[in-house]
Amino acid sequence: MATELSTGAVAAAFHERQRAREAARLSALAQPSYPADRVRDEPDCGLRTPIQRDRDRIVHSKAFRRLKHKTQVFVAPAGDHFRTRLTHTLEVTGIARTVARALDLNEDLVEAIGLGHDLGHPPFGHIGEAVLDDCLREHDGRRFRHFEHSLRVVTVLEPLNLNASVRDGILSHSGRSPQPQTLEGRIVRLVDRIAYLNHDIDDAIRAGVLDERALPAGPIALLGTTGSQRIDTLVHDLVEHSEEAGDIVQGAQAAVEMDALRDFMFSEVYLAEAARREHVKIETVLCKLWRYYLEDPERVPDGGGIPGADPAQRVVDYLAGMTDRFAVNAFETLFVPRGFEA
Template sequence: MHPGPVGEDFHARRRAWEEANLSPLAARSWPARRVHEEDDCGLRSPLQRDRDRIVHSKAFRRLKHKTQVFVAPEGDHYRTRLTHTLEVTQISRTVARALALNEDLTEAIGLGHDLGHPPFGHIGEDVLDRCLQDRFGRAFRHFEHSLRVVDVLERDGRGLNLTADVRDGIRCHSGRSPTPATLEGRIVRLVDRIAYINHDIDDAVRAGVLDVRRLPQDAIAVLGETGSVRIDRLVHDLVEHSSRAGDVVQGDEAGEAMAALRAFMFDEVYLGEVARREHERIDLVLRTLFHHYVGLPDGPPDGGGAPDADLAQRVTDYLAGMTDRYCIRTFEQLAVPASLPL
């Protein structure tokens, strides 16, 4: 539909607002740099369109049934990959607004950053990576696969055709990837860690895996006794130091305290006794499915989502796209004998 007076005036008003209100260091919403050029929308900036495409994607909807830390937890209050994504996005927007950076870019990156996570969280990522290394000499990194999801797998192989800054932020949100090109991307990269460390502590305590009294007390003395207090202090520290530095940085004291909490969580929760027991089960499930689909004459069903890719990529696409419960159900269909009629 041809835009009316409001739509015709939108771009000019929003561009003027960005020039008047955003920091000179902020990324701008226009012009849209996409692989395939498109006409702009009458009522949304290019970055708002990217946000909407991500939210309406199949991969985004599947996040509600993907593990954050605890596999198939008993209870309704544990985080999933979807709630983690929303928490990261909300905190990141707060930081971007305080620093007069582009909230729309920050939001789009936050919502899309974990679309490529396989089932069973980081344990699933590790198992899939080892399967690919052993069989094909390839690596699997969820942040790289997140970019493949938005570039190739969504919309029946056409991809979402996101803007360059959003794609960069998704690809570079992990500490194992290059530094994001924009400050907005760097916000999501750091806030991702702030969010998961603190909400994983909360879930681990709720699950009875962690006694809050065992948390490193030096770090707790700096950051606070509760997750909400710690996040608040880390966010305030982040915006104050970033504003002075003209970059996205933490203060030394807060950064060291957060690093201590992260190291503790890896030792006690992510790689602890409960996680090791789950790792063995998840390894059995994913490895069984991996070798099953590699061994099929035509590979995984429906071409694995990208029929023009080679076998290794098609199996990767298919397994990484599974939710936890679909993965378990598929494994049961393969490995558990069907009941015989009486």
């Protein structure tokens, strides 16, 4: 409820000033910040646009805080410099803002989408996603996809009442989902791939899983020998071709070389022998937890999950929200024998 301390001349003039600024500065192809388009109507903030408010709601959510302890590629790495799901999120968001700024699109919108796009990722990265998907499919034929679960997080598990353009960008950020409706959402979708490919190479080399000399010659020759060079090349290519096309697109040659780099990473890192060994361990942890909680969903803390959800969904919601270390601790507590002190 507004009070005398929350009103004033700055707040009173904010909406019109922001609308005028966007009208003068943003491309005609940009998604404007006004009017708000929420499922539940609410008064606008006096000092933030509706999209800036969504960004803040995402950053203050519990799901966002948990990203710092969720795997990007390497599970529970011992070193301090490996990416987590949180650092990946921040890297994607920063690159996406650069692209939006260059194209005069809505930076606040790409920031909100970028910060929220991976909120639904389960523990243990894409391996964890595959295991939960297998569990759910075997149970009743449903699927678990992290991009769909990201939307569930912000609409059901932590209902943030986000704008439609932010919700659409979160849901549509994956290559397995339909194209986003806004150019800002399409930026995040493409930049997500640019970021993770190059940062995963850096982490794989640091982990000793990949020899830098083994990187495919074609993509490296065109895109650059370092991660920063490759990202810079791909971003410049993206903004130039997007400006010309009036859409978010890569140049044909850059797209081909980036796909070749992606194929190399799947073959040599993501699906390599070391990753398959971890897959077996992760499958053991998550499948045991899945069966334990599905046997009696009331074992799930906080009353068994979201009221009204069916038992399998309640268990999936709980498991997907776990961090890596929480999942391992839960497994050890439930299934690993403990010694007794005299």
